[in-house]
Amino acid sequence: MKxxxxxxxxxxxxxxxxxxxxxxxxxxxxxxxxxIFENVEDYIANLxxxxxxxxxxxxxxxKILGIGIGAPNGNYHKGTxxxxxxxxxxxIVPFAELMQKHYDLPVKLTNxxxxxxxxxxxxxxxxxxxxxxxxxxxxGLGSGIVVNGDLVYGHDGFxxxxxxxxxxxxxxxxxxxxxxxxxxYASAPGIKRTVFELLAKNTEGSELVNYTFDELDSEIIFNAxxxxxxxxxxxxxxxxxxxxxxxxxxxxLFSPSAIFLFGGLAKAGxxxxxxxxxxxxxxxxxxxxxxxxxxxxxLIGKNVAVLGASALIWNELDK
Amino acid sequence: MKxxxxxxxxxxxxxxxxxxxxxxxxxxxxxxxxxIFENVEDYIANLxxxxxxxxxxxxxxxKILGIGIGAPNGNYHKGTxxxxxxxxxxxIVPFAELMQKHYDLPVKLTNxxxxxxxxxxxxxxxxxxxxxxxxxxxxGLGSGIVVNGDLVYGHDGFxxxxxxxxxxxxxxxxxxxxxxxxxxYASAPGIKRTVFELLAKNTEGSELVNYTFDELDSEIIFNAxxxxxxxxxxxxxxxxxxxxxxxxxxxxLFSPSAIFLFGGLAKAGxxxxxxxxxxxxxxxxxxxxxxxxxxxxxLIGKNVAVLGASALIWNELDK
Numbered sequence: 001m002k003x004x005x006x007x008x009x010x011x012x013x014x015x016x017x018x019x020x021x022x023x024x025x026x027x028x029x030x031x032x033x034x035x036i037f038e039n040v041e042d043y044i045a046n047l048x049x050x051x052x053x054x055x056x057x058x059x060x061x062x063k064i065l066g067i068g069i070g071a072p073n074g075n076y077h078k079g080t081x082x083x084x085x086x087x088x089x090x091x092i093v094p095f096a097e098l099m100q101k102h103y104d105l106p107v108k109l110t111n112x113x114x115x116x117x118x119x120x121x122x123x124x125x126x127x128x129x130x131x132x133x134x135x136x137x138x139x140g141l142g143s144g145i146v147v148n149g150d151l152v153y154g155h156d157g158f159x160x161x162x163x164x165x166x167x168x169x170x171x172x173x174x175x176x177x178x179x180x181x182x183x184x185y186a187s188a189p190g191i192k193r194t195v196f197e198l199l200a201k202n203t204e205g206s207e208l209v210n211y212t213f214d215e216l217d218s219e220i221i222f223n224a225x226x227x228x229x230x231x232x233x234x235x236x237x238x239x240x241x242x243x244x245x246x247x248x249x250x251x252x253l254f255s256p257s258a259i260f261l262f263g264g265l266a267k268a269g270x271x272x273x274x275x276x277x278x279x280x281x282x283x284x285x286x287x288x289x290x291x292x293x294x295x296x297x298x299l300i301g302k303n304v305a306v307l308g309a310s311a312l313i314w315n316e317l318d319k
Numbered sequence: 320m321k322x323x324x325x326x327x328x329x330x331x332x333x334x335x336x337x338x339x340x341x342x343x344x345x346x347x348x349x350x351x352x353x354x355i356f357e358n359v360e361d362y363i364a365n366l367x368x369x370x371x372x373x374x375x376x377x378x379x380x381x382k383i384l385g386i387g388i389g390a391p392n393g394n395y396h397k398g399t400x401x402x403x404x405x406x407x408x409x410x411i412v413p414f415a416e417l418m419q420k421h422y423d424l425p426v427k428l429t430n431x432x433x434x435x436x437x438x439x440x441x442x443x444x445x446x447x448x449x450x451x452x453x454x455x456x457x458x459g460l461g462s463g464i465v466v467n468g469d470l471v472y473g474h475d476g477f478x479x480x481x482x483x484x485x486x487x488x489x490x491x492x493x494x495x496x497x498x499x500x501x502x503x504y505a506s507a508p509g510i511k512r513t514v515f516e517l518l519a520k521n522t523e524g525s526e527l528v529n530y531t532f533d534e535l536d537s538e539i540i541f542n543a544x545x546x547x548x549x550x551x552x553x554x555x556x557x558x559x560x561x562x563x564x565x566x567x568x569x570x571x572l573f574s575p576s577a578i579f580l581f582g583g584l585a586k587a588g589x590x591x592x593x594x595x596x597x598x599x600x601x602x603x604x605x606x607x608x609x610x611x612x613x614x615x616x617x618l619i620g621k622n623v624a625v626l627g628a629s630a631l632i633w634n635e636l637d638k
Contacts, residue, residue, distance in 0.1 A: 154574025255473025
């Protein structure tokens with residue numbers, strides 16, 4: 001009998017869902033609104049209605065083994081969503097428990113970066129790895145750290161916040177309230193801020209002078225780098241240096257087999273991977289030199305949100 | 320029947336051993352030379368002879384359950400000691416295997432900082448903790464990181480090298496070959512270097528002007544701080560700032576319940592704990608504020624070397 005896990009990714013605007021088999025094939029893919037529901041019970045009622053409709057597309061016979069959920073500020077230990085700033089449901093929402101009123105199935109929940117790491121482990125490039133790190137370079141920097149085959153959740157369920165390690169004392173203002181967090185440098189908005197700093201400091205020609213702060217994004221910077229634009233190239237070098245230097249410390253702590261890069265900025269491929277690797281090797285302790293691979297995620301281009309969420313359940317079943 | 324684990328701590332000069340029960344009581348404590356043996360087989364033959372002699376002191380009936388070993392550059396996965404610079408046996412020494420020629424028992428091996436962390440878990444302040452970090456501030460900075468009840472070993476068995484994260488770009492020369500490693504600031508020699516920097520920079524009075532670099536140690540600095548010496552107090556503040564700032568990053572990655580401080584410098588108590596705590600809270604992400612305890616190890620003053628080594632086996636048996 002065909003077996004599926006329901007994968008649910010809760011974003012601020014949309015919720016993506018799908019029925020995922022052990023090989024990562026998704027059936028009944030769907031997207032439904034998140035932010036039109038002021039109340040989490042109404043949201044869940046609609047989500048379940050949509051899931052039941054999508055389930056009708058599955059070929060019989062089949063069995064659903066569990067529900068994995070990726071959500072901002074998702075607490076794995078408690079199955080709660082806590083103080084998520086980009087969701088309307090404030091406070092501590094007992095999300096897993098609310099889902100179990102509709103489904104008599106195991107429900108597991110974590111944040112999207114942790115889910116992405118498990119996605120890499122279950123379906124991607126980390127299939128045979130017990131120790132690795134996933135870094136998502138998107139609108140922020142998220143990370144999922146796998147030690148001995150399991151995610152590091154920490155005592156409160158919130159471990160893995162590599163975006164908020166301090167890399168520059170009194171550095172750039174971060175959304176978290178602190179200054180100089182890694183994600184203010186190594187992320188899609190981070191490299192944009194670096195371009196603006198470079199344009200302010202230097203006078204060399206660059207096509208990036210033609211963009212407003214709001215217009216500029218990491219894809220434009222990547223395209224400029226492809227044409228040899230010196231500011232774009234320097235921006236990648238600078239971003240890779242800050243990221244690589246921090247990852248050297250991550251390696252000293254965890255000694256992972258590999259570090260995977262994912263997210264909008266990771267699409268720049270070697271422009272970001274090559275300086276990151278170079279500076280990691282420059283700063284890392286001798287004991288770890290030339291041991292760690294920096295790899296693009298094998299899930300780039302796939303529905304990672306849903307795959308990662310479903311991997312929460314498959315990873316448990318694989319044990 | 321009384322049950323024991325043999326704990327062995329291999330130091331550069333001496334090897335400490337003992338028979339440890341589940342409550343951390345040590346019988347047959349012994350110390351034998353390490354560095355007079357050019358050859359590891361000769362060393363082990365002597366070690367076993369000494370252990371057998373000490374075993375005669377145990378009250379019968381008893382049972383020995385296993386052998387835990389703390390050793391520099393100890394590789395937990397392979398049971399090997401690899402390229403340890405302060406031991407005479409070079410290359411990769413299959414130490415656990417060699418011990419098993421003499422004892423038909425489980426033999427586990429790791430480095431001394433990891434062993435100390437397990438000692439804290441089995442016998443000390445971390446008894447009911449699944450996620451915590453142990454920092455030993457001695458001649459270097461060692462660390463053992465426990466995630467979900469188990470040490471983080473990493474893919475190669477060498478994880479937890481927090482002494483060698485980079486805290487100051489182009490900073491102090493470290494024994495590892497790099498510049499600006501944490502242990503060049505936060506360790507017994509580290510605070511001494513800080514005192515010399517402060518004496519060079521400032522002109523305020525200090526009794527520490529009376530010591531040569533070779534004479535000065537962390538106990539002298541502690542005693543000066545007790546008398547209100549401004550340079551000694553500043554040196555602790557500066558050391559705590561660098562350590563606390565780094566530990567803020569450690570917290571973002573692991574979210575431990577507590578961080579334990581151990582080793583010569585940790586004996587300074589609040590002089591080091593208080594600035595470390597203050598700066599950790601200053602730099603840490605809001606999500607983790609006021610959640611993490613910084614505690615002195617409960618094993619200070621005990622034979623941690625032997626306790627930690629024996630904990631390697633008790634921790635396995637506790638599972």
